[in-house]
Amino acid sequence: MIAPGAVHVPGWLSPERQRKLVAACREWARGPVPMRHTVLPGGGVMSVETVCVGWHWQPYRYSRTADDVNGARVADFPGWLLELGREALAAAYEDEAAGAACTPDTALINFYDGSARMGMHQDREERSGAPVVSLSIGDTCVFRFGNTENRGRPWTDMELRSGDLFVFGGDARFAYHGVPKVLAGTGDPATGLRGGRLNITLRETGLGGVPAAQ
Ligand SMILES: O=C(O)CCC(=O)C(=O)O
Numbered sequence: 001m002i003a004p005g006a007v008h009v010p011g012w013l014s015p016e017r018q019r020k021l022v023a024a025c026r027e028w029a030r031g032p033v034p035m036r037h038t039v040l041p042g043g044g045v046m047s048v049e050t051v052c053v054g055w056h057w058q059p060y061r062y063s064r065t066a067d068d069v070n071g072a073r074v075a076d077f078p079g080w081l082l083e084l085g086r087e088a089l090a091a092a093y094e095d096e097a098a099g100a101a102c103t104p105d106t107a108l109i110n111f112y113d114g115s116a117r118m119g120m121h122q123d124r125e126e127r128s129g130a131p132v133v134s135l136s137i138g139d140t141c142v143f144r145f146g147n148t149e150n151r152g153r154p155w156t157d158m159e160l161r162s163g164d165l166f167v168f169g170g171d172a173r174f175a176y177h178g179v180p181k182v183l184a185g186t187g188d189p190a191t192g193l194r195g196g197r198l199n200i201t202l203r204e205t206g207l208g209g210v211p212a213a214q
Pocket of ligand 1: 118
């Protein structure tokens with residue numbers, strides 16, 4: 001355990017599951033909303049490329065349609081991804097009920113090339129305090145897990161490698177976190193990813209009852 005509610009499970013995804021996820025992400029990256037660099041309200045451009053499933057995230061809200069990209073409705077969140085999220089939660093917390101209590105309905109899929117980074121931020125657009133499930137495939141990264149008060153110290157730096165699961169919920173749900181570094185060339189092409197790092201976060205938005213147009 002990294003902090004109360006934050007759990008790292010190295011090597012949780014089998015090689016076969018990693019390959020399946022890479023193939024699925026490759027399809028989602030093609031459309032209906034293409035993977036792209038998100039433009040921030042101030043005009044900055046995120047160095048990661050992102051595509052979403054279930055709900056579209058744009059800074060700083062969720063919608064069913066990708067209004068900041070091409071206006072298309074995002075791909076539906078598949079049942080197998082929901083089950084994967086529940087299984088991950090149950091494994092991380094060693095508690096079947098923790099998995100069953102959560103209904104992830106969106107996935108944010110981020111691709112990092114060797115120079116991409118993610119600054120310290122909180123995941124707080126969800127109207128749910130359910131834990132966030134993070135799955136990593138490809139190149140190893142340095143993942144920085146901070147505190148719930150601000151972007152600064154104290155934080156813990158750890159390496160997330162291909163197949164690793166990281167869950168943060170409970171007291172850690174709104175902790176600041178980021179990716180200061182990707183260790184280019186450390187991934188295994190057998191995953192289907194020739195280079196770079198894929199991170200998939202499964203989240204419960206709490207927006208289930210909201211009409212698609214919002
Ligand atoms: O790439 C990661 O491990 C973290 C991704 C992240 O912080 C996010 O999607 O909000």
